[in-house]
Amino acid sequence: MQAAPSIQKLLDELERLPGIGPKSAQRIAYYILNTSTDAALELSRAIEDVKSTVSFCTVCFNYAQEAVCEICASEKRDHSLICVVSEPRDIPPIERTGVFDGVYHVLGGALSPMEGIGPEELRIKELMARLADEDIEEVVIATDPNIEGETTAAYLARLISPLGITVTRPASGLPVGGDLEFADEVTLGRAIEERRPVR
Amino acid sequence: MQAAPSIQKLLDELERLPGIGPKSAQRIAYYILNTSTDAALELSRAIEDVKSTVSFCTVCFNYAQEAVCEICASEKRDHSLICVVSEPRDIPPIERTGVFDGVYHVLGGALSPMEGIGPEELRIKELMARLADEDIEEVVIATDPNIEGETTAAYLARLISPLGITVTRPASGLPVGGDLEFADEVTLGRAIEERRPVR
Numbered sequence: 001m002q003a004a005p006s007i008q009k010l011l012d013e014l015e016r017l018p019g020i021g022p023k024s025a026q027r028i029a030y031y032i033l034n035t036s037t038d039a040a041l042e043l044s045r046a047i048e049d050v051k052s053t054v055s056f057c058t059v060c061f062n063y064a065q066e067a068v069c070e071i072c073a074s075e076k077r078d079h080s081l082i083c084v085v086s087e088p089r090d091i092p093p094i095e096r097t098g099v100f101d102g103v104y105h106v107l108g109g110a111l112s113p114m115e116g117i118g119p120e121e122l123r124i125k126e127l128m129a130r131l132a133d134e135d136i137e138e139v140v141i142a143t144d145p146n147i148e149g150e151t152t153a154a155y156l157a158r159l160i161s162p163l164g165i166t167v168t169r170p171a172s173g174l175p176v177g178g179d180l181e182f183a184d185e186v187t188l189g190r191a192i193e194e195r196r197p198v199r
Numbered sequence: 200m201q202a203a204p205s206i207q208k209l210l211d212e213l214e215r216l217p218g219i220g221p222k223s224a225q226r227i228a229y230y231i232l233n234t235s236t237d238a239a240l241e242l243s244r245a246i247e248d249v250k251s252t253v254s255f256c257t258v259c260f261n262y263a264q265e266a267v268c269e270i271c272a273s274e275k276r277d278h279s280l281i282c283v284v285s286e287p288r289d290i291p292p293i294e295r296t297g298v299f300d301g302v303y304h305v306l307g308g309a310l311s312p313m314e315g316i317g318p319e320e321l322r323i324k325e326l327m328a329r330l331a332d333e334d335i336e337e338v339v340i341a342t343d344p345n346i347e348g349e350t351t352a353a354y355l356a357r358l359i360s361p362l363g364i365t366v367t368r369p370a371s372g373l374p375v376g377g378d379l380e381f382a383d384e385v386t387l388g389r390a391i392e393e394r395r396p397v398r
Contacts, residue, residue: 003291004264006252010245016238017227028216029249030288033262037250039215044243046209050228051236053205063232065203089229092202 007033059130061106061123063088071103078102080137084127084156086110086144094142102140105130110148111155119155127156131163138166145172206232258329260305260322262287270302277301279336283326283355285309285343293341301339304329309347310354318354326355330362337365344371 003011007029014025032040056062057069064070071077071091081102085091086109094100107122130136141156143149157167173191174183183191202210206228213224231239255261256268263269270276270290280301284290285308293299306321329335340355342348356366372390373382382390 004253004262004269006245006248006264007262010249013242013245016242018230019223019226024218026288026291027218030286031217032246032249033253033287040246040250043212043215044246046205046212047231047239047243047246049205050209050231051239054203054232063203063206065205070203087229088232089225092225 056106060104061088061108061126062091062104076101080135081140082127082130082136082138083140083142085142086149086152090142090144100140102138107143107152110143110152112148112151122152124156124159128159131160131165136165138168140168140170142170145170255305259303260287260307260325261290261303275300279334280339281326281329281335281337282339282341284341285348285351289341299339301337306342306351309342309351311347311350321351323355323358327358330359330364335364337367339367339369341369344369 010029010032011022011025014020014028015022020028032043053065054063057064057072058067059072060069062069062071064072066073078101081100082105083094083100083102084105084107085094086107088106091104091106094104105123105127107124107127109117109122111117111119111122131139139156139160141153143152153169160167171194172187173194174180174187180188209228209231210221210224213219213227214221219227231242252264253262254264256263256271257266258271259268261268261270263271265272277300280299281304282293282299282301283304283306284293285306287305290303290305293303304322304326306323306326308316308321310316310318310321330338338355338359340352342351352368359366370393371386372393373379373386379387
């Protein structure tokens with residue numbers, strides 16, 4: 001027998017979320033049913049608030065609650081250093097490393113002829129405008145280390161290098177703490193090619 | 200740098216859900232940010248609806264949108280057969296087996312002297328009232344096969360058996376499709392003790 005209609009509706013909606021299968025959806029739905037109404041409404045309101053208050057930073061196209069995001073607005077950041085990423089979700093992991101103090105530029109995807117995503121579909125024009133207007137010394141192209149990401153990085157490097165701006169890419173290599181034995185051959189090959197002197 | 204306040208609030212709320220860690224929360228938050236406002240509001244409304252429309256069935260204490268849940272209200276179910284479970288979340292897995300056509304009774308927990316949960320904290324009085332008023336032939340006690348569940352089952356069996364009602368418990372044994380080699384020794388021991396003739 002089916003669950004009550006509103007429970008079934010909640011299950012359906014939860015199953016749409018990434019990484020949530022039928023069992024996780026059920027676990028979460030019963031948690032919501034079992035918790036206080038106030039606690040459940042905190043969640044539903046957080047979803048509504050995020051949709052009504054968050055839009056894109058007009059400078060870097062990260063998600064922002066103001067016209068300009070907190071990173072672009074910060075005087076503590078190095079505004080001559082831009083890290084180019086595909087999506088806003090790529091920014092928090094870079095922030096967590098604590099080693100990058102520049103600003104960002106979100107492309108909104110990566111070049112993919114297969115999916116019909118060309119330079120026009122990405123915020124490349126906006127990036128080039130920033131490079132023309134601001135005093136930029138280095139652009140780190142942190143697109144994903146896959147075919148689309150590498151293609152995008154190569155395309156951008158060809159556009160940006162002639163401007164006399166340093167273009168870099170995060171190093172490829174073995175994950176720290178990983179097992180050499182279990183590294184895939186492409187990663188291990190790249191790590192050996194890009195080997196560095198021990199200091 | 201922290202995420203925008205409303206994104207951080209959504210992350211915090213998502214991380215409260217069972218089985219959702221920081222990485223899953225981030226994945227879901229970015230999915231919500233990236234999806235249409237309509238799709239996101241479907242989810243927040245489903246949460247609100249479930250809290251405003253769902254309460255407990257007055258007969259079996261399963262979650263229900265009406266005073267009596269669909270199972271208790273159904274004429275297709277065998278109302279002389281009651282399956283006793285600890286929580287509403289135990290009902291869907293039993294329904295999915297398709298082998299049980301009786302009705303349910305939700306205790307709201309299991310006996311646990313450690314956590315101060317005695318018979319008064321569970322809906323045992325309500326169960327005994329049903330057994331007195333209705334024409335019940337069998338009670339299947341499907342509490343969890345752990346200490347609290349077994350204690351509860353033994354307690355209920357002592358109360359119910361004198362009424363001349365058959366009291367049963369789902370069989371313990373090896374999971375179907377599992378490996379005997381990997382079964383824990385208690386389960387394997389129980390499976391051997393409760394061995395059945397091959398027909």
